Amino acid sequence: MRLITVAGPPSCGKTSVVARACGALMGQGTACAVVKFDCLQSRDGELYREAGVPASVTLSGGLCPDHFFATNLEEAFAWTGETGAEVGIIETAGLCNRCSPHIRGALGVCVIDNLMGIDAPEKIGPMLRMADIVIVTKGDLVSQAEREVYRYRIRQMNRRAVIRHVNGLTGQGCAELAAIMAQAPEVASVTDMKLRFSMPAAVCSYCLSETRIGGRYQKGNVKKARFEEFGGAHAD
Amino acid sequence: MRTEDTPVGTTGGGDTGSDGELAHGEALAYTPDSMTLTAGRDKSGNPEAGDVVFRSGEITALLGPTGSGKSRFLSDIESLACGDTPTGRTLKLDGRAPDADERFALQGRLVAQLTQNMNFVLDMGVRDFVLTHAKSREVEDPEAAASRVLQAANALAGEPFGPGVQLTQLSGGQSRALMIADTALLSWSPVLLIDEIENAGVDKRRALDLLLASDKIIVIATHDPVLALSADRRLVFEHGAVKLVQTRTGEEERVLARLEAMEGEMSRVRGVLRRGERLLLA
Numbered sequence: 001m002r003l004i005t006v007a008g009p010p011s012c013g014k015t016s017v018v019a020r021a022c023g024a025l026m027g028q029g030t031a032c033a034v035v036k037f038d039c040l041q042s043r044d045g046e047l048y049r050e051a052g053v054p055a056s057v058t059l060s061g062g063l064c065p066d067h068f069f070a071t072n073l074e075e076a077f078a079w080t081g082e083t084g085a086e087v088g089i090i091e092t093a094g095l096c097n098r099c100s101p102h103i104r105g106a107l108g109v110c111v112i113d114n115l116m117g118i119d120a121p122e123k124i125g126p127m128l129r130m131a132d133i134v135i136v137t138k139g140d141l142v143s144q145a146e147r148e149v150y151r152y153r154i155r156q157m158n159r160r161a162v163i164r165h166v167n168g169l170t171g172q173g174c175a176e177l178a179a180i181m182a183q184a185p186e187v188a189s190v191t192d193m194k195l196r197f198s199m200p201a202a203v204c205s206y207c208l209s210e211t212r213i214g215g216r217y218q219k220g221n222v223k224k225a226r227f228e229e230f231g232g233a234h235a236d
Numbered sequence: 237m238r239t240e241d242t243p244v245g246t247t248g249g250g251d252t253g254s255d256g257e258l259a260h261g262e263a264l265a266y267t268p269d270s271m272t273l274t275a276g277r278d279k280s281g282n283p284e285a286g287d288v289v290f291r292s293g294e295i296t297a298l299l300g301p302t303g304s305g306k307s308r309f310l311s312d313i314e315s316l317a318c319g320d321t322p323t324g325r326t327l328k329l330d331g332r333a334p335d336a337d338e339r340f341a342l343q344g345r346l347v348a349q350l351t352q353n354m355n356f357v358l359d360m361g362v363r364d365f366v367l368t369h370a371k372s373r374e375v376e377d378p379e380a381a382a383s384r385v386l387q388a389a390n391a392l393a394g395e396p397f398g399p400g401v402q403l404t405q406l407s408g409g410q411s412r413a414l415m416i417a418d419t420a421l422l423s424w425s426p427v428l429l430i431d432e433i434e435n436a437g438v439d440k441r442r443a444l445d446l447l448l449a450s451d452k453i454i455v456i457a458t459h460d461p462v463l464a465l466s467a468d469r470r471l472v473f474e475h476g477a478v479k480l481v482q483t484r485t486g487e488e489e490r491v492l493a494r495l496e497a498m499e500g501e502m503s504r505v506r507g508v509l510r511r512g513e514r515l516l517l518a
Contacts, residue, residue, distance in 0.1 A: 024320075117359045140311075144349045145369050145418045146358045151344065152372030165344065172311065175320035179336060 001081055002184035006091040007101050007127045008111030009120075013137035014091055015044045016168030017111055017177065019051035024171075024178035025087055026052065033085035035076040037069045037092045037101075044091075054083045064207075065092070066099040066199050073103075077190045087181055100126035100197040107184035108196065109177075110161075113138040114150055121150075121157045126197040128154065131161050133180060139165045266342060267292075267426040268329040271453055273312060276323035278305070278477035284325075288471065288478060290453045292426065297464045298457040300473030306457040307352075308476065310429045313455065314347045323476065348423035350430045355411050356403035362386065363399035366418060373422050381422060388417035388446060392439055413443075420446040430456040462499060465492040 008014045015036070022032040034055040036044045041059070048055030056079055060068035069092055080088030092101045102108030110131035112120060115138050121128055128134060134154055139147050151163055162180065166173035187193070204220040270291050275284035290296060298306040305323075312325045316339050319326050326333050334342060358365065366385045370378035390396040393413035397406060406414065419428070428447060444463075448454065458464055465488055472480040484492070508515055 115357055119359075140351075141353065142357055143351065143353050143415050145365070145415065145422075146356060148344065148372050149358065149360075149365060149368045152368060155372075162340070164340075170322065172315050172321055175318070176336070176339070 001077075001085060001187060002087045002181070003077070003103070003106040003187040003190070004087065004089045004109060004181055004184045005102050005106055006089055006109045006111060007131075008135075009097070009113075009116065009124060010093060012111050012113040012116070013166075013168035014111045015047050017135055017137060017166050017174060018089055018091055019048055019053055020168060020171045020174035021178040021181055022048075022053045022087075022089070023051050024175045025182060028178075028182075030087055030182060031083070031085045032087045032089065033080040033083040034089045034091055035080055037065065037072070037076075037090070039065050039093050042093075054085070064200070064202060066096065066101070067202075069101055070195065070199060073190050077187075087184065089181075096200070097124045097127065098200050100130040100195070102127075102130045102132075102196045103190065104194045104196050105185055106187055106190075106193070107132055107181065109133045109135060109181075111135045111137060112154070114142045114147060118150065118153060121154045128161075129158050130196040131158060133177075134158060134161045134163045135177060136163065136165050137168050140167055266329070266338075266346070270330055271313070271427065272328040272331065273309070273317075274326045274328065276312070276321075276325035276477065278475045280475065282477070284323075284477040285479070288481070290427075290455065292453050293451045294469075295448075295454045295456065295467040297467035297470045298455065298473060299459075299464055299470050300479075304473040305476035305478075306473050307431060309471075309473070309478070310349070310431060310455065310457060313427065314349055314429060316342060316346065346425055347427045347429055348419050348425040349428075350415055350419055352431045353415075354408045356406065356414075358403055360403055361399070362397065362401050362403055362406070362414065365403055366414075366422075369418060370422055373424070375422065385414070385417045385421050388421060389414040392416060392443055392446070416443045416446065420449065425452075427453045428455070430454070430458075432457060432459070462492065462495050465495065 006014055006018055018034060022034065025032050032053055034048055034053055036042060036048070036055060036057045037060065038044065038057060039060050042057050045055055045057040056076075058072065058076075073090070076090055077088065080090075090101070100108075108131045110124075110128045110133070112124065112128060112134065114136055117123075136147070136151065136154070142150075147165065154161075154163055164173060164176060166177055168174075201221055204222050205218050207220070210217050270289055272290070273288045275286050277283060298309060300306055308321075308323055312321050312323055313327060315321065316327045316334065317323070317325045318333060318339065329346075356365075360368070363382060363386065366382040367378055370381040370385075375381045386399055389410070390413070393410045395407070395410070397410050403411075430447070440460075440463075456463060456467065464470055465484060468483070470482045471478050472482065505515060
């Protein structure tokens with residue numbers, strides 16, 4: 001099965017774009033399936049079903065969504081395989097922007113929209129830096145000059161990714177994305193594959209449901225910030 | 237303790253599988269002599285009458301009521317449609333449809349576009365923005381180019397603005413003036429698409445002169461009779477498709493001359509009223 005990871009900030013249009021691209025692939029007779037990792041709530045299962053794409057939505061709830069994603073990857077891969085899909089897509093929520101869910105040896109897609117600030121490409125970090133394809137949505141809502149400047153900033157963050165403008169509502173550009181997705185590497189098993197970027201470390205008392213504030217309740221992997229003399233956090 | 241940007245247990249994101257060959261050709265420059273948009277379908281799925289061929293140095297006006305398919309037509313050109321848009325049209329350059337690699341390379345390069353968007357949304361200062369745009373367009377002297385754009389924009393805008401002002405603080409007319417100046421002076425794209433220049437709150441004639449200074453394929457969607465009659469030909473839209481292709485008749489030449497005289501009179505009177513002077517019959 002060809003394996004693709006899709007990530008991007010909340011509400012940037014990931015599901016619309018993926019559903020449209022899957023529609024184009026299935027129109028050519030290529031079976032697709034999507035596993036969506038989300039945090040608290042998701043209507044994306046309905047959206048995929050409306051588009052005729054087999055999809056399974058799973059929620060991390062109280063867990064770090066990135067760790068939840070990594071610890072369920074084998075099962076997610078197996079599920080997409082069971083549907084008989086030739087192209088399997090794993091879509092993740094925006095998560096905390098610290099992670100990149102992309103896997104070495106699988107096609108990594110980052111979706112970002114034109115309405116985010118000019119520093120967004122920098123802020124969303126590894127999810128964009130480690131992507132093979134960057135899909136930019138909502139370009140119809142800004143001027144051409146803004147699209148070009150934004151693209152330039154994306155290019156500064158990721159020198160080698162293919163950058164494409166896609167309209168998730170009209171589907172414009174989704175056929176191109178489908179053509180790229182159809183060339184994703186074949187993957188037999190995700191076991192022993194590697195993430196392109198490490199997950200944030202945790203395992204502190206708050207991971208174990210501590211809610212009280214104060215140094216004496218803090219145990220485990222605790223990192224203390226250094227602060228500037230006049231405000232402003234300063235990490236080590 | 238690991239630091240923010242040092243991956244542990246990986247060497248970063250160098251491993252890309254089989255897709256590495258896709259990231260190339262961004263700076264490809266290509267100027268077609270002709271461009272064809274093949275016949276598509278109207279909103280009911282009925283076939284359009286025929287293909288439309290565009291040549292450089294030629295202005296084509298798109299006419300028809302709102303929702304009749306003008307913007308969709310522009311968007312088919314802008315996206316280098318290959319049967320993948322709701323209209324099913326295909327864009328051919330010099331008589332042939334570009335292959336997938338060429339389409340990738342040309343995307344965002346072939347067409348400069350002025351849309352109906354009147355306001356900027358990006359959180360940047362005006363000069364920073366134009367300078368970054370000049371750099372992204374790889375112009376020779378970005379600083380000088382940025383200054384030229386700001387100067388031209390200020391000449392078009394009703395009230396001038398400084399280089400440090402935020403894009404989002406510009407008025408509709410100022411935003412529009414900046415978009416027009418930017419498109420005219422920073423873009424080398426061989427095709428220029430203009431949607432509704434007349435509602436801009438800028439000097440329409442000067443804007444058009446600035447844009448027409450180069451030998452491009454120009455396509456204007458408009459409701460303005462003077463702009464429509466000034467064009468080399470007119471495409472009339474109905475129900476999502478091109479219904480008629482028209483050129484100016486001798487009779488229409490005379491109507492155009494009369495309308496231009498009326499516009500001149502309108503702008504003379506506007507100027508007099510703005511200055512608080514009394515009107516005299518011209």
